[in-house]
Amino acid sequence: MRNNPYYGPEGHGPYEMIGIGDLDLEEGGRIPDCQLAVATHGKLNAAKDNAILVPTWYSGTSKIMEQVYIGDGRALDPSKYFIIVVNQIGNGLSTSPHNSTGALAGPGFPKVRIGDDVRAQHQLLTETYGLDRLALVVGGSMGAQQTYEWAVRYPEFVQRAAPIAGTAKFTEHDILLLDTLAEAITSDPGFRDGSYASPADVAAGLKRHAKGWTLCGWSDAFFRAGRHRAFGFETVRDFADNFMVGYFAPMDPNALLSMSWKAQNADVSRHTGGDLAAALGRIKAKTFVMPISHDVIFPVADCAAEQALISGSSLRPLVSIDGHLGLFGADPELLAQVDANLKELMETSVD
Amino acid sequence: MRNNPYYGPEGHGPYEMIGIGDLDLEEGGRIPDCQLAVATHGKLNAAKDNAILVPTWYSGTSKIMEQVYIGDGRALDPSKYFIIVVNQIGNGLSTSPHNSTGALAGPGFPKVRIGDDVRAQHQLLTETYGLDRLALVVGGSMGAQQTYEWAVRYPEFVQRAAPIAGTAKFTEHDILLLDTLAEAITSDPGFRDGSYASPADVAAGLKRHAKGWTLCGWSDAFFRAGRHRAFGFETVRDFADNFMVGYFAPMDPNALLSMSWKAQNADVSRHTGGDLAAALGRIKAKTFVMPISHDVIFPVADCAAEQALISGSSLRPLVSIDGHLGLFGADPELLAQVDANLKELMETSVD
Structure with missing residues (x-):
């Protein structure tokens, strides 16, 4: 299974493979020589204060984030920001079951948690780009799970957060x-x-x-x-x-x-002994919580309940009958709402 | 498979097996000696104008209708009405794959449509009970499909109709x-x-x-x-x-x-060349359309769109977070709403 032609630069490039060394996993075990597939857009400024992190969702890669969310004149504008899209571990481009070897190949691939991704990304940002803050973390679905994890785990690092169509703790449903x-x-x-x-x-x-x-x-x-x-x-x-x-x-x-296992087990309250309010209370980022009106996986009510626990946050429901997969960007009205909210968020001072 | 202990009077009785002879099917083929499992409650009056028909839903039998919806003081009160609960063909009690023989047994069971059930029930009511009208047809889910089919196919027969949590035409979703x-x-x-x-x-x-x-x-x-x-x-x-x-x-x-196949293919517009408005326009019954607020299979919007096509009908949404399976009766508030609506409907004069 090392050669799955779907996962490669032809369909999903350009991206760079960046090794972060061995990654010890929260569930135990280790990914040796963990590789992250990273696509960047724009340039990091001298002050290193214009970096935006975009994690990926279930089944998605950096390519759809580029195609649907990033562009001149958009909120995620490469002429203004240094936008780093990191493919999550296990998504097929970064270290994943099919491109692993030995005991970790295929069904032997270890359980990876959202927290493992976020620690790996933190290492990438600090070691490869010398960052000590992010102007914004924004992602949809599992990207929202990573966004919440970032804001709770590294509250000083994340200046703004925009979880779209996702929750900090996965629901039982x-x-x-x-x-x-x-x-x-x-x-x-x-x-x-x-x-x-x-x-x-x-x-x-x-x-x-x-x-x-x-x-x-x-x-x-x-x-x-x-x-x-x-x-x-x-x-x-x-x-x-x-x-x-x-x-x-x-x-x-x-x-x-x-x-799928990673998504099911997403829960920022692991940092606080199961106390979700305490975990979300750690967030210092200016946070816009953006559920999608017709999302049946992450209903507005679920997202609103978490938003109420985040100091100084704002609930910004996106209206689209496309539901959760409105994330795919087929509804231009939805994208316009995303951009308007993100532009407003980026204009918010965060000192 | 003739002996499936689940389907029998121990768990689902009492009911009577009533043969209606051979039933020619709309999709072709024939059920020889078609047997309907029928449970009745109350007595038919001399004028024969107090009969209520209750068809069954997917996986359900006459038993749950009796336990959840019928009783003294309830809207479906056996002391006032003659209530006839007919198990749908294929539900395990009436003629079904497991109790058929020869070519019709098991996987050889022919395709049965809602219209076949309703014609079979019409024959039962006219021949066995000598009825020429029903004071009410009421059913949930597939019971609502049969209710709509009754009201469209036999408009003079059905004085009142109460489709609960179901549609006249199944949606693509x-x-x-x-x-x-x-x-x-x-x-x-x-x-x-x-x-x-x-x-x-x-x-x-x-x-x-x-x-x-x-x-x-x-x-x-x-x-x-x-x-x-x-x-x-x-x-x-x-x-x-x-x-x-x-x-x-x-x-x-x-x-x-x-x-399941029967439910998927429910569509009263088969009577009118695909024109749903024309089909629902045939209804003469006083009709209360009762979707359940949190039903994701039959959302209120789908039911309301059909109700708007029925002359003199009324949309009566039932509020319950139980959703579609609120039909199981675990929410007493839902049952109170069903009863209040049905009592009002029964008090409505219909000539």
């Missing part, structure tokens, strides 16, 4: 949801406990997983409005069987499962 | 949802294309199916409020693995799949 999506893959006899030869061997399971994502990723209002036809598909079944199944089909099942 | 729930079962190697020896052979698939139902049957607000703990389960995973898995485990997979 979502744990069950990811159980069912993972079991769609692992129940495929072709999965062979992770020892499949190719994602094609797990095609049926990946297809069921993709159909499940179709249901929870978008919203009923999205389908009621016929938004799937804007993607070129006459029926919801066609949209699922082609667009969504096609999206996931080439991905590595072990990578998806590694990220 | 829900078609995909039932695809994924069905595939949770059919993807189990033990399913053997429907030729399993026992539901226990399909336990893994039934378990995945049950977990999927946990997610879409209840609501995120239900779990956020910790309602699963009121059922005696500490975590959502425990609630799914025990309560929901236990509920579905003894059921016949072919029966569930028969009902």
Whole structure:
């Protein structure tokens, strides 16, 4: 499985592979010579105070963040900021099951937590770029989980935080949801406990997983409005069987499962003995919490409950019937709202 | 598979098996000697104008309708009405895959439509009870589908209609949802294309199916409020693995799949060449449309769009965080709302 053609610079570049040495993991074990795939945009200024960190979401890479969120005139403007997009561990570009060797290859890949990613990123930022602060951390979904972890773990480092469509502590409802999506893959006899030869061997399971994502990723209002036809598909079944199944089909099942476990176990209250209020109370960043109105995975109510625990934060719901996968950027109105909020956040002084 | 101990009078009685002869099916084929399992409550009056029909939902039988909705002082009061609960074809009690023989047994069971059920019920009511009208048809979920079909197909017969948590035409979003729930079962190697020896052979698939139902049957607000703990389960995973898995485990997979296909293909506009407005325009029954506020399968918006097409109807949303499976009756406030609406509907004159 070292050669999965999906994961490479052709589809996801340019990015640079940067080694941070051995990474000891919170669940035990170690990733030797941990490699982070990093894409940067813009230039770090002399004061080193214009750096923005963008972590990635489940199944996503640095490429979609570049394509959808970064550009001249956008909130994430490379002419003003030094934007560092770090692919999460296990996403297929950074150190992951399919590109690991020996005992760590494939199903032997160790459990990685959000905290492991954030410590690895902290090491990257301090050692490679000499940073001691970030003007902003912004990410969606699992990127929001990493954003919260950053703001709680390194409160002095993070000046502003913008978690989009994600929570600091995964809900029980979502744990069950990811159980069912993972079991769609692992129940495929072709999965062979992770020892499949190719994602094609797990095609049926990946297809069921993709159909499940179709249901929870978008919203009923999205389908009621016929938004799937804007993607070129006459029926919801066609949209699922082609667009969504096609999206996931080439991905590595072990990578998806590694990220899924990581997402399920995201919980900043691990820093405070299970006290979520205490954990979120540590945040010093100016924080805009941005749920998406029709997100059924991270409903506004769940995000609002956490936002209420963050001093000086602001709840900024984004309105889009696209739901959670509004993150994909198909709704320009949603992107306009993201940009307006991020621009306002960046104009907020943080001394 | 003729002996599935789950389906019988011990757990679901009392009911009477009433044969309606051969039933020709809309999709082609025929059920010879079609048997309907029928439970009645109360007495038919001399004028034969106090009859209420209650069809059943997916996986449900006449028993839960009796336990949750029928009783002295309730809207469905056996001291006032003659209440006829008819188990839908394929639900395990009426003619179904596991109790059929020959070519129709198990996976050979033919496709049955909502319209087949309603024609069978019409024959039952006219021939067995000599009825030419119903004071009310009321049902939830697939029972609502049958209620709509009754009101469109036999507008003179149905004086009042109360579809609860269901639609007249299944949405595309829900078609995909039932695809994924069905595939949770059919993807189990033990399913053997429907030729399993026992539901226990399909336990893994039934378990995945049950977990999927946990997610879409209840609501995120239900779990956020910790309602699963009121059922005696500490975590959502425990609630799914025990309560929901236990509920579905003894059921016949072919029966569930028969009902699932039927639900997916429910569409009253088959009577009018695909024109839903024209179909719903045929309804003469005084109709209360009752979606459940937190139902993610039949959102209020979907039900309201249909209600707007029914002359003289009223939209009566039921407020409950239990979502679709509020139908199970665990929220007494929901049942109080159902009763208040049904009592008001029964007091409405209809000529």
